[in-house]
Amino acid sequence: MHIVVCIKQVPDSAQIRVHPVTNTIMRQGVPAIVNPYDLFALEEALRLKDEYGGRVTVLTMGPPMAEAALRKAISYGADDAILVTDRAFAGSDTLATSCALAAAIGQIHKDMPVDLVFTGKQTIDGDTAQVGPGIAKRLDMQLLTYVSKVRSVDLDKHEILVERRSEGGVQLLKTSTPSLITVLEGTNEMRFATMANMFRASRYPVKVWNREQAGIEDVTKVGLKGSPTVVSKVFAPTLRAVKAEIIQCENNEPKDLAVTLLAKMFTKFPKIEQEIAKRAA
Amino acid sequence: MSEVTETKKPAGKKRFELSESLKAYKGIWVFIEHERGVIHTVSLELLGEGRKLADQLGVELAGVVMGTPGETTRSFCHEAFFHGADLCYLVEDPLLTDYRNEPFTKGLTDLVNKYQPEIMLLGASTLGRDLAGSVATTLKTGLTADCTELNVDLDARSLLATRPTFGGSLLCTIQTLNYRPQMATVRPRVMPMPERDASRTGRIVEDSLGMVESAIITKVLEFIPDEMQDKPQLPFADIIVSGGRGMKKPENFKLIWDLANMLGAEVGATRPVVQAGWVDLERQVGQSGKTVRPKLYIAAGISGAIQHRVGMDASDVIIAINNDPNAPIFDFAHYGIVGNAMTLLPALTEAFKVHLAVARKAG
Ligand SMILES: Cc1cc2nc3c(=O)[nH]c(=O)nc-3n(C[C@H](O)[C@H](O)[C@H](O)COP(=O)(O)OP(=O)(O)OC[C@H]3O[C@@H](n4cnc5c(N)ncnc54)[C@H](O)[C@@H]3O)c2cc1C
Ligand SMILES: Nc1ncnc2c1ncn2[C@@H]1O[C@H](COP(=O)(O)O)[C@@H](O)[C@H]1O
Numbered sequence: 001m002h003i004v005v006c007i008k009q010v011p012d013s014a015q016i017r018v019h020p021v022t023n024t025i026m027r028q029g030v031p032a033i034v035n036p037y038d039l040f041a042l043e044e045a046l047r048l049k050d051e052y053g054g055r056v057t058v059l060t061m062g063p064p065m066a067e068a069a070l071r072k073a074i075s076y077g078a079d080d081a082i083l084v085t086d087r088a089f090a091g092s093d094t095l096a097t098s099c100a101l102a103a104a105i106g107q108i109h110k111d112m113p114v115d116l117v118f119t120g121k122q123t124i125d126g127d128t129a130q131v132g133p134g135i136a137k138r139l140d141m142q143l144l145t146y147v148s149k150v151r152s153v154d155l156d157k158h159e160i161l162v163e164r165r166s167e168g169g170v171q172l173l174k175t176s177t178p179s180l181i182t183v184l185e186g187t188n189e190m191r192f193a194t195m196a197n198m199f200r201a202s203r204y205p206v207k208v209w210n211r212e213q214a215g216i217e218d219v220t221k222v223g224l225k226g227s228p229t230v231v232s233k234v235f236a237p238t239l240r241a242v243k244a245e246i247i248q249c250e251n252n253e254p255k256d257l258a259v260t261l262l263a264k265m266f267t268k269f270p271k272i273e274q275e276i277a278k279r280a281a
Numbered sequence: 282m283s284e285v286t287e288t289k290k291p292a293g294k295k296r297f298e299l300s301e302s303l304k305a306y307k308g309i310w311v312f313i314e315h316e317r318g319v320i321h322t323v324s325l326e327l328l329g330e331g332r333k334l335a336d337q338l339g340v341e342l343a344g345v346v347m348g349t350p351g352e353t354t355r356s357f358c359h360e361a362f363f364h365g366a367d368l369c370y371l372v373e374d375p376l377l378t379d380y381r382n383e384p385f386t387k388g389l390t391d392l393v394n395k396y397q398p399e400i401m402l403l404g405a406s407t408l409g410r411d412l413a414g415s416v417a418t419t420l421k422t423g424l425t426a427d428c429t430e431l432n433v434d435l436d437a438r439s440l441l442a443t444r445p446t447f448g449g450s451l452l453c454t455i456q457t458l459n460y461r462p463q464m465a466t467v468r469p470r471v472m473p474m475p476e477r478d479a480s481r482t483g484r485i486v487e488d489s490l491g492m493v494e495s496a497i498i499t500k501v502l503e504f505i506p507d508e509m510q511d512k513p514q515l516p517f518a519d520i521i522v523s524g525g526r527g528m529k530k531p532e533n534f535k536l537i538w539d540l541a542n543m544l545g546a547e548v549g550a551t552r553p554v555v556q557a558g559w560v561d562l563e564r565q566v567g568q569s570g571k572t573v574r575p576k577l578y579i580a581a582g583i584s585g586a587i588q589h590r591v592g593m594d595a596s597d598v599i600i601a602i603n604n605d606p607n608a609p610i611f612d613f614a615h616y617g618i619v620g621n622a623m624t625l626l627p628a629l630t631e632a633f634k635v636h637l638a639v640a641r642k643a644g
Contacts, residue, residue: 018447125447125448133411134415137418144499145411171380173499229424230456231453232456239613247616254628255628257625258625258628262632272576277640
């Protein structure tokens, strides 16, 4: 079984700060990490490999430094890693990204037929959850989103059984391979990297493909040109500028503060008092 | 904004001219999501928003209902009229009984190609995101996910879709200029629920799916419903009591529960509290949690970071308890008490209790 896992290198958004005066992003020193959601996809692929045998290939589109994310994946146990990088990809939105990744998966498939493609649920920078569905449509694969568990794979029959989270419950779905699965967070826990794999990762020759090597002939389908959406404005949220009325009383005893607060609030917002009164009934 | 120069600018200041073929796309559509006989409220919220956009553009608002044949499915069209739609596209087929990507993508894509809407809105639910991504790729058009604000640029007849970016610290407005339809998803509770007017009517336009079961590869073997008993319903709660890292210890969260139980309220939390495992993920309020719009939101030991704020800013009244007078939460709460949550929460619980007792006697 051959599984391709799409992973993305993202800035650790927990550490991004906005400059208070200029409203620009301060990216200096913000570490790049593997998109946390993608680790669930990778672990699920490695788990299936342990159970059914086969190979796991990790794929990313990004700048040359994104190679580090692939090395990380190798250290966890991925077999092969491919970085698709080209200036032509700059400014890609989700449609253009899915185009480039789908083409690359097509190339990978030529070397070794692909049974499953895994992606994370979403990225923490793009945050759209659209790239997975996009790849599936472009490759005409069955799309299974928000999968919480791969129950079983029947390699001979090309059948796969998965649990998919939907609104209000879980769907048990049967479909055929090749298919694309977006893996839900919390599905599994990432294993530790072994010494052997860490060693392998440090020396692994990541394959680097440019646009042509990734199988994209038409430049207008990727990057800015291939992106129907344009960002027309980036701005800081205009926030309501009413300051809270700070409740104070002579001794600032908790009890008095609480009573004063309720009295003020019920006078100004009788609707809240009615809402509370409803609960007395 | 030097840091964002990699994003491209729309066609400068010169007037944007839409090509003739794209001008044929007219009207606003809202995909009406439903599961097991119930409409998803996000679809109704979107009808309210869609109504505004349709009026600005001077076009009709349509609902799109796809489902198993029968009265229930049909009733969703009327529900769409009650919430602002002028017409409803209806596709009834037994193949649409359970949600599956393939038949829904085909059905919706066919409708778009036939009737050509200029804007199409879907809920950012598991179903909506699955469907929106597939339909946008099939149609090769632009899709903006998880929008928090929708407007139109009347000159370009273009949807201005605003969403958080860079971890929520900034917002960006995204346009789809040369492609139609312009697609966007919006999370539940981000838009207000419009008034329901049961006297409104509209036209139903029926269409067929044109597919057979044997052509659909993915089969639903079983549906395992969630156990509903204890599932918190934060997005629809009228009162929420939330705690943050300032509660210090998981045991102290009992003070939050005490107040909530007394008020018949739901308990909410900030992300660090959820990540520490003090309460479950269903209760996280904010950008990566739930969006809530209660009548009253009580926040204890919460600093008021932007990622938390966006999830609860639409609350009617916000009370903040924090021992730091400079905590950002005081910049947008309606009432603030500066002090220790451990003593103030029990005092507040007591004050509400007394008030309730008085109200009971009076009633
Ligand atoms: C991509 C991204 C997504 C995020 N999504 C979310 C989200 O969905 N929801 C969310 O909540 N956060 C989210 N965050 C995290 C967010 O940025 C903040 O870190 C978080 O909201 C802070 O939680 P807090 O207010 O509980 O903790 P803190 O910021 O640590 O604040 C604790 C507060 O408690 C006060 N305090 C301390 N002791 C007491 C006491 N005894 N009595 C009263 N007050 C006291 C302190 O003065 C302080 O103001 C996200 C961050 C990122 C980067
Ligand atoms: N540049 C990329 N390279 C590889 N995989 C990606 C890339 N962008 C997105 N993905 C995959 O698509 C998923 C959804 O991304 P998004 O639509 O940006 O939320 C991610 O979890 C990744 O698995």
